[in-house]
Amino acid sequence: MRLNELSPGKGAKKVGKRFGRGHSAGQGKTSGRGQKGQHARSGGYHKVGFEGGQMPLQRRLPKVGFNSRMARLTAELRLHELTIPTADEITIDVLKAANLVPAVVTKVKVIKSGEIDKAVKLKGIAVTKGAREAIEKAGGSIQD
Numbered sequence: 001m002r003l004n005e006l007s008p009g010k011g012a013k014k015v016g017k018r019f020g021r022g023h024s025a026g027q028g029k030t031s032g033r034g035q036k037g038q039h040a041r042s043g044g045y046h047k048v049g050f051e052g053g054q055m056p057l058q059r060r061l062p063k064v065g066f067n068s069r070m071a072r073l074t075a076e077l078r079l080h081e082l083t084i085p086t087a088d089e090i091t092i093d094v095l096k097a098a099n100l101v102p103a104v105v106t107k108v109k110v111i112k113s114g115e116i117d118k119a120v121k122l123k124g125i126a127v128t129k130g131a132r133e134a135i136e137k138a139g140g141s142i143q144d
Helices: 079-083 092-097 129-137
Strands: 074-078 107-111 121-123 141-143
Touching (some): 079 107, 079 129, 129 141
Parallel strands (some): 121 141
């Protein structure tokens, strides 16, 4: 087989209708556009959502909501969840391996929620003020 022998599969290329070629061709006279009116004219159509000059619905309704693109890449972690990994130094990769944060996350922040009684060593993980105090009180350390 050569490049000049390639052709589309049977039925892949459909022959289009030939409009305006007489009554017997099936699409003669008005060419399937019906009688008079905006849709029968050339260029006689409007954009999506156009309501004849009336203020369109999508402009009448208020804008709502906001989806942060950074929210997908950040995750929060509770204090008591730091005791789950068995590694001596907790990094983002360790948390991903333990399924505590999603795989796409690039930033993790520990919040003060729950209790911690085990000394943990954090590396490259952000912490809130209250969480920092609780970790240090339990004998842990935080490395930025």
